[in-house]
Amino acid sequence: MKKGISFRQAFFTLLKRDLQIAIRHKGDIFNPLLFFILVVTLFPLGIGPEPQVLSRVAPGVIWVAALLASMLSLERLFKADYADGSLEQMLLSPQPLPLMVLAKVLAHWLLTGVPLILVAPLLAVLLHLDNNSYGALIATLALGTPVLSLLGAIGVALTVGLHKGGVLLSLLILPLYIPVLIFATTAIDAAGLNLPYSGHLAIIGAMLVGSLILAPFAIGASLRVSTN
Amino acid sequence: MWKWLHSYADPERAYNLSGKLLPWFSMLAISLIGIGSVWGLAFAPVDYQQGDSYRIIFIHVPAASMSMSAYMAMATSAFIGLVWQIKSADWAAAAIAPIGAVVTFIALITGATWGKPMWGTWWVWDARLTSELVLLFLYLGVIALYASFEDKVLAARAAGILAIVGVINIPIIKYSVEWWNSLHQPATIKITEKSSMAAEMLYPLLINILGFGLMIGAITLVRFRAEILARNSMRPWVRELAMTEGVK
Amino acid sequence: MVEQNSSKALLSANQLTCIREERILFDELSFEITAGEIVQIEGPNGSGKTSLLRILAGLSRPYAGDVHYQGENITRVRDEFNDDLLYLGHLAGVKSELTAEENLNFNLRISGYDEFETGDILAKVNLAGFEEALAGHLSAGQHRRTALARLWHTNCKIWLLDEPFTAIDKKGVEELEHLFLAHSKRGGCVVLTTHQDMGIIGDDILRKISLEYRFV
Numbered sequence: 001m002k003k004g005i006s007f008r009q010a011f012f013t014l015l016k017r018d019l020q021i022a023i024r025h026k027g028d029i030f031n032p033l034l035f036f037i038l039v040v041t042l043f044p045l046g047i048g049p050e051p052q053v054l055s056r057v058a059p060g061v062i063w064v065a066a067l068l069a070s071m072l073s074l075e076r077l078f079k080a081d082y083a084d085g086s087l088e089q090m091l092l093s094p095q096p097l098p099l100m101v102l103a104k105v106l107a108h109w110l111l112t113g114v115p116l117i118l119v120a121p122l123l124a125v126l127l128h129l130d131n132n133s134y135g136a137l138i139a140t141l142a143l144g145t146p147v148l149s150l151l152g153a154i155g156v157a158l159t160v161g162l163h164k165g166g167v168l169l170s171l172l173i174l175p176l177y178i179p180v181l182i183f184a185t186t187a188i189d190a191a192g193l194n195l196p197y198s199g200h201l202a203i204i205g206a207m208l209v210g211s212l213i214l215a216p217f218a219i220g221a222s223l224r225v226s227t228n
Numbered sequence: 229m230w231k232w233l234h235s236y237a238d239p240e241r242a243y244n245l246s247g248k249l250l251p252w253f254s255m256l257a258i259s260l261i262g263i264g265s266v267w268g269l270a271f272a273p274v275d276y277q278q279g280d281s282y283r284i285i286f287i288h289v290p291a292a293s294m295s296m297s298a299y300m301a302m303a304t305s306a307f308i309g310l311v312w313q314i315k316s317a318d319w320a321a322a323a324i325a326p327i328g329a330v331v332t333f334i335a336l337i338t339g340a341t342w343g344k345p346m347w348g349t350w351w352v353w354d355a356r357l358t359s360e361l362v363l364l365f366l367y368l369g370v371i372a373l374y375a376s377f378e379d380k381v382l383a384a385r386a387a388g389i390l391a392i393v394g395v396i397n398i399p400i401i402k403y404s405v406e407w408w409n410s411l412h413q414p415a416t417i418k419i420t421e422k423s424s425m426a427a428e429m430l431y432p433l434l435i436n437i438l439g440f441g442l443m444i445g446a447i448t449l450v451r452f453r454a455e456i457l458a459r460n461s462m463r464p465w466v467r468e469l470a471m472t473e474g475v476k
Numbered sequence: 477m478v479e480q481n482s483s484k485a486l487l488s489a490n491q492l493t494c495i496r497e498e499r500i501l502f503d504e505l506s507f508e509i510t511a512g513e514i515v516q517i518e519g520p521n522g523s524g525k526t527s528l529l530r531i532l533a534g535l536s537r538p539y540a541g542d543v544h545y546q547g548e549n550i551t552r553v554r555d556e557f558n559d560d561l562l563y564l565g566h567l568a569g570v571k572s573e574l575t576a577e578e579n580l581n582f583n584l585r586i587s588g589y590d591e592f593e594t595g596d597i598l599a600k601v602n603l604a605g606f607e608e609a610l611a612g613h614l615s616a617g618q619h620r621r622t623a624l625a626r627l628w629h630t631n632c633k634i635w636l637l638d639e640p641f642t643a644i645d646k647k648g649v650e651e652l653e654h655l656f657l658a659h660s661k662r663g664g665c666v667v668l669t670t671h672q673d674m675g676i677i678g679d680d681i682l683r684k685i686s687l688e689y690r691f692v
Contacts, residue, residue: 155390158373158386162377164376168372168376171365171369171372172373174365175394176397179400179401179403183404207400214396218393221310221389222386222389225382226386228382228385
């Protein structure tokens, strides 16, 4: 009985399991996406259909909706594992906890973040987003939504043992989302004015790298508290 | 070094030490805030541009500067608690959070009050006010998380982790908000204390800042002591204390 | 390899104090568990059996005191300890969306094993023919067996088992007892909680640690 699983294999084993479970539970993928689409459609109804107004607020609306959708979908990240004891087994496995956590967050992002990115251009059409801004929209979502998942997972890990719902979670993590929101929307605005926005992307990229390195440790520490 | 720290980590010793420190903190805080406020509100010269309304800075600036320092203190304490597994440090962090939130709230209210005569409106999305608002949200998050746990030992640990995550994010949030603000608003309306502030204005301000810091320290000590007693209520030394102190 | 370690305690609890909801479950509890021992933690409901097991596993942090693995604090040597620990709680991480085989495969791989035959192991816990069944569709006993299957393919020395016999039939309990005995002969140790009487592991072998229900 030799133990021959490398860290990489352990990472992909967990990633594969989470994807497998999600595919057998399709609602988890589609509900946040529907929420995202619904919230965005509410805005033209709320502020009127003038294309100029809509295209002015489009970056902010799409990003705020993406932020909320990402947060809502995150709530289930550790819930099932907590309820059936898998989380304890993960904490006690000989694999490094930050790595395991990263696999779970990646699986979650692939299932909820990527669909958001794919459907965003469609919503941009509905909101008359400036034609020059599409590239920036996709790029900021691609770099920014993983940051949202990583930061949000900290809040989820802290609250997984509590019976309180998303309201507490939003209080914990929405303030942390502010920098991503600011840089992403200004990048899209800049693109709309034909200004360079690579600097904004670089900053979001830096936030991604920073949260990739630090967040898994915070998530791991939070899970240890939550399962205590 | 850590041996020394651990000896004060014992709840009973932390309780006794904080009891010895408390009178010093409270007396110094009361006298400094007394001197600073009377000096600042009654004797400091009138500002030639803003008239008497500038005098709110003697409350606003200490509150604003201490709101950030209190967060730092909370996160530092939480970090010590997390790394060296010292429960007293977690409790100290939990004790600071509501005080920090109140100070932040005071800074926001006084900022808005100052804004009314200055800008003609209560609220402007000024970089500093916005950062202060976000800081208030961060405090409220820590408090809400602490309140949500039944087991307060765990609550303090969880709130501590959130405080540390927040403190890493504060510089990023501050920077992004300032940058956002500079994009959306010309720099004409901005609260900037003149760097060449008259000494008669500066001294009472500094005294009040120090006084506010000590006041926060004093209230923290009171809350910390209460926290220690609540968490150790079933320990023999607390029972003994209750027996001897309770009679009086 | 067994000789050297058997003289030294595999797992030792030092002055453990556990407080839950302002109630002291146990206070300054100390004991040592050496290789080859089978230990039952007994006590009425609410006396802290599960809490003790979770503290021993390193899942919960005690209010005071610490747990040592081969003389080292488990928080210091967490990786080595986890590598030598098999803990199964009330719920042992069986996913109802996955089949029995997928569950076992995942659990073993995440524990580090890469060469095993899931079919053979499942046959040992009487789940032959149920490999492809979703765990959510299995009976409570079969569900539990899916979790316990890991015990048949492990080289962890320390087994911490919370109510392993729940929902297991008489024959299954006997098989488990034989497995525990074999494990202790190999130089491992078993710490378990149960309310069931064990037929095969006699009182001469079984060591008991009793917890009382405390009102204060």
